Amino acid sequence: MNYFLLSTTAFVGAIYSLSSSAAELTGVDLRFITDSNPAKAEFDRDIEATSSVLGRVTGNLFARTISNSEDVGSGFSVNGSASFEHNADIEALGESRYRLGASWFREKKKSAGMPFFRIGLGLSYIDSETQRRDGTAIDALASVNFQPTNFFDTTLGVQAAVSDAETRVFDTSKATLFTTANFSPTPKLVLRTGLRYVLGDEVSTATPTTNIVNNAEIIEPDEAFGGASAERFAYLINANSAIFEAGIGYGISGNVQANLIYRFVSTQADGDISYERSIVEFTLGVDL
Numbered sequence: 001m002n003y004f005l006l007s008t009t010a011f012v013g014a015i016y017s018l019s020s021s022a023a024e025l026t027g028v029d030l031r032f033i034t035d036s037n038p039a040k041a042e043f044d045r046d047i048e049a050t051s052s053v054l055g056r057v058t059g060n061l062f063a064r065t066i067s068n069s070e071d072v073g074s075g076f077s078v079n080g081s082a083s084f085e086h087n088a089d090i091e092a093l094g095e096s097r098y099r100l101g102a103s104w105f106r107e108k109k110k111s112a113g114m115p116f117f118r119i120g121l122g123l124s125y126i127d128s129e130t131q132r133r134d135g136t137a138i139d140a141l142a143s144v145n146f147q148p149t150n151f152f153d154t155t156l157g158v159q160a161a162v163s164d165a166e167t168r169v170f171d172t173s174k175a176t177l178f179t180t181a182n183f184s185p186t187p188k189l190v191l192r193t194g195l196r197y198v199l200g201d202e203v204s205t206a207t208p209t210t211n212i213v214n215n216a217e218i219i220e221p222d223e224a225f226g227g228a229s230a231e232r233f234a235y236l237i238n239a240n241s242a243i244f245e246a247g248i249g250y251g252i253s254g255n256v257q258a259n260l261i262y263r264f265v266s267t268q269a270d271g272d273i274s275y276e277r278s279i280v281e282f283t284l285g286v287d288l
Contacts, residue, residue: 026079027058029285033085036278038093039205039225039232040267046206046232050090056083061100074106092224095128113146126165130224132234135165154181169220169234174200190249192261195242202239202269207231215271239269255287 031054041047063077080100087093103120124137143157159176180194205222206212208231213219216235225232247261265277 023059023061025057025059025288027285027287029056029283030054031056031281031283034280037275038087038090038277040202040275040277041204041206042273042275043206048089050087050093052085052087052089052094054083054085056081071110072106072108074104076102076104078102090224092129095126095133097124097126099124113148116145116147118143118145126163130222132167132220132223133165133170135163135170137161137163151184152182155179167220169218169236170203172201172203172236174198188251192245192247192249192259194245196245198241198243200238201236202241202267203234203236204269204273204275205232205234208233208235211271211273212237215269215273237269237271237273239267239273241265241267257283257285257287259283259285 032051033054034049034051036049037047038050039046039048058081059079061078061080064075066074066076078101080098082096082098084096085094099122101120101122103118105119106117108115118141120139120141122137122139122141124139126133126135126137128134139159139161141157141159143155145153145155147153156179157177159178160174161176162173163171165171176196176198178194178196180192183191185191201217205225208219212235216237219233219235221227222232222234243263243265245261245263247259249257249259251257259282261281261283263277263279263281265279266274267276268274
């Protein structure tokens with residue numbers, strides 16, 4: 001975890017060098033992840049499950065209230081995060097990720113359902129264990145949250161993301177439509193569910209077939225899974241994915257939370273190429 005410690009130190013230094021009066025750390029979390037198909041492969045011969053651990057620190061660089069009247073509240077903030085993920089089964093899939101984001105929000109306090117609007121823009125740098133995956137990513141998000149009661153809320157949104165990697169096969173453009181719902185039967189317990197639909201580029205790693213060669217935009221050896229010597233190649237293809245998620249969150253104390261999330265991914269790509277993937281994440285988070 002030395003890389004994570006270095007990343008954390010660099011991130012904290014960046015925060016305080018930018019604005020010591022406005023900046024503050026806001027959270028630290030540790031995430032344990034199991035993935036049934038990280039290669040996003042179609043056939044059993046290319047599918048291998050992995051587990052990983054991810055540590056992340058987040059911070060607020062700048063925040064400003066624009067309006068705080070009885071009817072409307074709005075504001076602007078700039079935040080950042082640094083994370084390191086270690087894959088216990090395929091070390092080459094590990095990465096460090098650094099993100100800087102800005103967001104604007106507006107809340108209509110007296111409207112039915114209390115809608116909360118948010119628009120965000122983010123820039124990330126990915127430093128992967130495999131150089132092909134190194135690169136930058138830009139994402140933009142717009143969402144509206146409704147809270148008709150104090151124990152239920154739902155969010156609708158859209159997100160666009162573009163990545164520029166060291167090699168063409170990992171350059172992707174995606175659009176995501178999503179909806180989530182949270183139900184809190186008790187103050188400490190939250191039941192979560194969500195549905196996402198992703199359109200755009202997908203990167204899978206497999207032993208190439210004629211169908212893959214005919215439909216992929218580009219194919220390159222993927223060293224994380226053994227590369228050309230193991231006949232494992234990453235390929236870029238147009239695809240649509242439906243992602244269902246369900247989970248539970250529990251407040252251990254005033255600022256410590258535990259969350260368990262299950263995600264099921266079903267992807268359909270050009271040439272009738274398809275795959276399924278199950279992801280389980282357990283997160284311990286501390287709000288600072």
